[in-house]
Amino acid sequence: MARSPLILVALISLIPLLCHSFSPETPTGRRILVLVDDLAVKSSQSLYFKSLSSRGYELDFKLADDPKIALQRYGQYLYDGLVLFCPTVERFGGSIDQAAILDFVDSGHDLIIAADVQSSDLIREIATECGADFDEDPAAMVIDHINYAVSENEGDHTVIASDNLIKSDVILGSSKIEAPVLFQGIGHSLNPANSLVFKVLSASPATYSANPKSKLSSPPALTGSAISLVSVMQARNNARILISGSLSMFSNRFFRSGVQKAQSSTKHEKSGNEQFLTEISKWVFHERGHLKAVNVKHHKVGEEDEPAVYRIKDDLEYSVEIYEWSGSSWEPYVADDVQVQFYMMSPYVLKTLTSDKKGVYSTSFKVPDVYGVFQFKVEYEKLGYTTLSLSKQIPVRPFKHNEYERFIPAAYPYYGAAFSMMVGFFLFSFVHLYSK
């Protein structure tokens, strides 16, 4: 009788192992909460949601002011990612508010925000916290009279076909996006002091942000290439945030439509929206560009064990293994710009690690002739990749008394003096005792 509760407890304790949740071993979380203004969004952006669910994500659609929504319960987060497709929400329902969303990001989870014309202040404030400042005029839209998408039904040039994409294979995938990306919404600018946020889709020099229905009375605040249409932020804890100024960019209509840029005669069959948004969602949910570094090893050349102390002017070898998460498994990461520093207050040695194409990076160098407590530091920052920050402490001692150079030619006179003294004494012992 005492057996069955024991078995029950054992079974229950196995349950956490069955959860596919966000953890350092599997950085791609599974459960995503999608908050929308009205459920028509679920069907009008259905191609985009299908691309997410076909990669294994569980999407939970809720109205933004549903009183039962919550991000965490009893300290545990219920979701691994959040998608806010609710540009006009004034107040979230349930226990979600701006502070809760920012806490969610601070704990390492990912976020996608889509604003649109007539966005509420709440969405704008959340975007400002993430580094993107939207135009203050709520009726303003991004207008471009040169790079608009030619259309028979929309004549006010607010649907822009943009191909100013960031050049980064890790964020946008390795295949080039041929067709321009359609965008209709509001633009934002990025704070120049913020080094964590960058533009992924930016506007052309002729773009400006204004209300299309009224004349301009003062120069527009956002003009030219400073306008960002879609930007991305990677926080210091490697949480990733996508900020887009257009909700209709994700819609089936834009995914399927052809594009012809004004003042150009090439007609593309399909816009680049689907490829662009699918690839960037892969990046946001850590399916690309997420690195981990394991197995830091260092030893003297010729030895295998890791010593506790190095001596100055030793030759040593340092190696580390770096892997990249591919969405389902850890693949070896290949690059040629990972560097290691031998650091005490400032780097004494900085060397680029060579890769053996299987994920192991190694190099060797001579320990400097300064003694103290050093650190092996790897600070790897690359656009679009998580930051690697490794540090291993190791002391360095000076020479022992018996490790100095012996038999120095400059000392020959001294050797000569001593030995001639010894030989002289030996001879003298004979002479002194036995001569008459």
Added chain:
Amino acid sequence: MALETLAGVISLASNEIGQSRIDAVKNDILKLFDSIEKYDDGTFYFDEKVDGVGPLATTSSVVQGLTAFASTASGRVKLPEDNILGLTKYFLSIGIPGDAKEFFNQVNSLSCLENSRVSVPLILALPATVVSLTNKDKLKVRVTTALGSRSPPLKVKLVRAFISGSKDASVIENQELIFDSEGAFHILDLLPTSIDVGKYTFVFEIVLQDSEDAKVYVTGGQTKVPVYISAIIKIENAEISVLDSDLGSVDTQKKLNLGKEDDVSLAANHLQKLRLSFQLSTPHGHAFKPHQAILKLKHEKAEHIFLVGNSGKKFQVILDFLGLVEKFFYLSGRYDIQLSIGDAVMENSFCQDLGHVELDLPEAPEKAPRPAAQPDDPFSKYGPKAEISHIFRAPEKRPSENLSLAFLALTLLPFLGFLVGLLKLGVNLKNFPSAPVPAMFAILFHVGIGSILALYALFWLKLDLFTTLKALGLLGVFVMFVGHRILSHLASTSSKLKSA
């Protein structure tokens, strides 16, 4: 859904149910339609706040039930025309839903509306609302039923056309459109009219030719459609000049080719003004004010934007540098000039670099504001750093080997001098003991001393202190013993000699 089942019941038992019951159901239907909701653009829909059931599903079930009921019940169900048309527009405006079930609902509802006996809605649509005067496009209008089949014979009339947002009188009144039976379009040729470029609202009305059709078909009164009439705008007399401030006299003046390449280079100081002027006119010769008329001056550290104002056809902007010195943060240097002119109805919008102007502004005073920081290129921040290799401390300079060897020779000189001195003194080994036992001790004594010296040499070469001391202890004891014997022997022989 309730209505559909009810319709099914009625169709099965059509004869027995009394008229009063049917009237009751009709009243209920009217009450249901009171709860209809509408979007701003005139579409109507039903919404039930039940989780998981969207407005599309709710509205389509109402429509299907209604048409099923109407097809079985006798007598008409009186519903306002707007509602039917609004519901049809709702189904048409969703686009293509992603879910297959919702798609079925949408198409099924549209076909119910089309075939219904309540009233068939007629939809007026324009395939293109952007019409170009330069390309000599004609405005086309098409009228069909909800699922696209042909409408009965009718005429489309353009009641009014006026510029959107303005309260002016309309430009065109009561014009009938010509029916092109080939493409089933109604066409309006814009050229003979005096319509100029701009954003217009066209108000259309459908007039059914056969009055019988009015009972079956629903036309929806007047339909407002926004239409954009665009054309190429003529740009003339573009020039840029630097003026001397007080007198207004021209210092330098250059002609510009707006719309094509331009690269002027001007120089100005803070006492002068920069003037840019040009003329814009529409194909019909009227003045045209574009939405975007922006002049940008770009310095490497700051960017400044100005609007180009107009009076009638002439556009002009004068930048008085004296007043702008503080706005420009007192930065002198090269400013690139860029002009952007654009509008929704202008087909030749452009954003063009005109050249540059070298500005000479006075020095900044102490408290002048600084320009905002410019954003960095993200790629430049993230490159690999330069390699550092430690430069080891150079060892102290040692004297050359030859010098050391020379001094080695010098130190050995006293030894040689010692040997020479010994020989000069005439040393000999006469006192060496001849008897075997003392001789042995003597030899052992010298061997012992030699071995101690050899031990010192060995210690210098490779031994450590501990083994050396151990060996020294043993050797020392031996030498002491042996030495005592020989020395005492020597002392006794010499004292014997002395006493004798």
